[in-house]
Amino acid sequence: xxxxxxxxxxxxxxxxxxxxxxxxxxxxxxxxxxxxxxxxxxxxxxxxxxxxxxxxxxxxxxxxxxxxxxxxxxxxxxxxxxxxxxxxxxxxxxxxxxxxxxxxxxxxxxxxxxxxxxxxxxxxxxxxxxxxxxxxxxxxxxxxxxxxxxxxxxxxxxxxxxxxxxxxxxxxxxxxxxxxxxxxxxxxxxxxxxxxxxxxxxxxxxxxxxxxxxxxxxxxxxxxxxxxxxxxxxxxxxxxxxxxxxxxxxxxxxxxxxxxxxxxxxxxxxxxxxxxxxxxxx
Amino acid sequence: xxxxxxxxxxxxxxxxxxxxxxxxxxxxxxxxxxxxxxxxxxxxxxxxxxxxxxxxxxxxxxxxxxxxxxxxxxxxxxxxxxxxxxxxxxxxxxxxxxxxxxxxxxxxxxxxxxxxxxxxxxxxxxxxxxxxxxxxxxxxxxxxxxxxxxxxxxxxxxxxxxxxxxxxxxxxxxxxxxxxxxxxxxxxxxxxxxxxxxxxxxxxxxxxxxxxxxxxxxxxxxxxxxxxxxxxxxxxxxxxxxxxxxxxxxxx
Numbered sequence: 203x204x205x206x207x208x209x210x211x212x213x214x215x216x217x218x219x220x221x222x223x224x225x226x227x228x229x230x231x232x233x234x235x236x237x238x239x240x241x242x243x244x245x246x247x248x249x250x251x252x253x254x255x256x257x258x259x260x261x262x263x264x265x266x267x268x269x270x271x272x273x274x275x276x277x278x279x280x281x282x283x284x285x286x287x288x289x290x291x292x293x294x295x296x297x298x299x300x301x302x303x304x305x306x307x308x309x310x311x312x313x314x315x316x317x318x319x320x321x322x323x324x325x326x327x328x329x330x331x332x333x334x335x336x337x338x339x340x341x342x343x344x345x346x347x348x349x350x351x352x353x354x355x356x357x358x359x360x361x362x363x364x365x366x367x368x369x370x371x372x373x374x375x376x377x378x379x380x381x382x383x384x385x386x387x388x389x390x391x392x393x394x395x396x397x398x399x400x401x402x403x404x405x406x407x408x409x410x411x412x413x414x415x416x417x418x419x420x421x422x423x424x425x426x427x428x429x430x431x432x433x434x435x436x437x438x439x440x441x442x443x444x445x446x447x448x449x450x451x452x453x454x455x456x457x458x459x460x461x462x463x464x465x466x467x468x469x470x471x472x473x474x475x476x477x478x479x480x481x482x483x484x
Numbered sequence: 485x486x487x488x489x490x491x492x493x494x495x496x497x498x499x500x501x502x503x504x505x506x507x508x509x510x511x512x513x514x515x516x517x518x519x520x521x522x523x524x525x526x527x528x529x530x531x532x533x534x535x536x537x538x539x540x541x542x543x544x545x546x547x548x549x550x551x552x553x554x555x556x557x558x559x560x561x562x563x564x565x566x567x568x569x570x571x572x573x574x575x576x577x578x579x580x581x582x583x584x585x586x587x588x589x590x591x592x593x594x595x596x597x598x599x600x601x602x603x604x605x606x607x608x609x610x611x612x613x614x615x616x617x618x619x620x621x622x623x624x625x626x627x628x629x630x631x632x633x634x635x636x637x638x639x640x641x642x643x644x645x646x647x648x649x650x651x652x653x654x655x656x657x658x659x660x661x662x663x664x665x666x667x668x669x670x671x672x673x674x675x676x677x678x679x680x681x682x683x684x685x686x687x688x689x690x691x692x693x694x695x696x697x698x699x700x701x702x703x704x705x706x707x708x709x710x711x712x713x714x715x716x717x718x719x720x721x722x723x724x725x726x727x728x729x730x731x732x733x734x735x736x
Contacts, residue, residue, distance in 0.1 A: 241574055241575060362593065365587065365594075368580070369584045369587055371574070372570065372574050372584065373570055375569075376563065376565065376635070377584070378539065379539075379558050379559075379561070380558075380559070380584070381558070382587060426575050427619050429580075431575070432575050
């Protein structure tokens with residue numbers, strides 16, 4: 203622990219500090235949005251959104267390296283693609299009730315595929331695995347500001363709309379009868395989920411980010427009685443998983459993304475089986 | 485003096501596909517009525533309620549609720565859906581659910597004391613106020629149904645629409661449910677959907693039979709031939725004016 207604190211303070215380890223800051227900041231929207239995603243049972247929607255992010259990153263790389271738009275960071279592409287995916291998925295699930303899962307599965311793959319095609323036509327070599335599985339060495343100070351900005355937006359909106367989101371998640375039909383614009387609120391939920399997913403793409407990568415969104419909330423829901431309690435606990439769990447994972451991965455020289463996810467997964471397994479055991483005995 | 489109708493349907497036809505579920509329905513429910521829609525599964529009972537709430541649009545015909553369109557009347561209608569379509573694991577307390585009945589358009593960051601008091605009153609009305617802070621998911625089927633009735637009451641409705649309030653409820657609870665509804669009927673019009681004819685004939689004032697087309701009867705007219713017509717088969721009639729001793733009895 204002391205050794206790790208020293209490592210954090212070491213001026214050579216700026217990347218580790220940035221990863222800690224980004225992970226800590228992002229835990230708040232991850233806990234809050236994760237609670238919505240888990241209770242509304244839309245984690246596969248979030249999965250599709252996160253994979254579409256790769257399409258946006260590919261586009262970003264293409265515009266930056268082929269078209270010479272230096273200012274277009276791949277992360278802007280990621281945000282754009284995530285929002286676009288959220289809107290498409292929202293429209294499909296609102297207006298075309300049938301075969302929603304098929305459309306989402308298709309979008310999932312097409313998002314990934316278009317990202318790979320963009321990388322193909324972009325000159326130069328890119329280590330795409332850093333986007334797929336996360337690489338904390340790539341985090342820049344600019345990322346911290348972006349995370350901070352999105353944080354404020356997501357947390358602000360998700361709390362401002364708390365009652366309405368709760369009502370729509372619990373009973374869409376009844377909320378519509380109370381004059382709540384159900385379609386718009388559902389769209390908002392998906393868009394906020396999309397923005398949240400983008401926050402930690404750098405740290406845990408596109409493929410695994412969905413686990414960090416759902417596992418903390420799933421663990422929290424074992425203990426929480428109300429939605430806001432799920433949120434608070436999920437924030438704490440997400441923070442614990444990210445920081446512990448970063449610490450362990452640094453100590454043993456492992457990749458940080460997979461370490462975080464495995465720690466989260468093992469905790470989930472332990473809590474669920476523990477709950478079963480306790481539940482059976484009492 | 486003209487009669488005040490809370491629900492008026494004229495020539496309403498509706499189908500999810502080309503095949504109509506409801507055909508040329510004409511229906512009037514007076515203010516203060518306690519009416520029930522009965523009919524077989526798939527006969528269009530829930531569809532009829534959703535049309536009245538404006539959740540579905542009729543293919544033909546007109547619907548007038550509380551003297552206006554369903555969309556405008558919505559806020560004054562309390563609706564209790566079947567609880568089975570709700571996620572049984574959702575992390576909410578009983579109070580949270582009832583407070584949803586107090587939702588309004590516009591920003592609402594937190595529920596006011598007035599809203600909480602109103603919600604509590606509604607819980608008292610369904611005799612569940614001691615359970616206010618219990619988890620909704622931990623309740624029994626009958627209790628969940630009462631919570632949803634309380635949520636409908638929290639809308640301060642002039643008209644109460646209930647979808648299968650007696651499903652999954654044992655007979656004793658059914659009885660207390662009906663006593664409660666009869667009391668509420670003094671203050672508001674009630675229309676309920678049920679497939680349970682026995683229960684219905686005991687308490688409601690008129691019965692609307694739905695199986696694609698629609699027939700209205702006063703309760704006293706219910707008899708075997710009629711039921712056979714609606715359900716397309718023989719049914720046993722339950723006599724409610726006849727009480728048995730605990731061990732049962734025999735006729736000789």
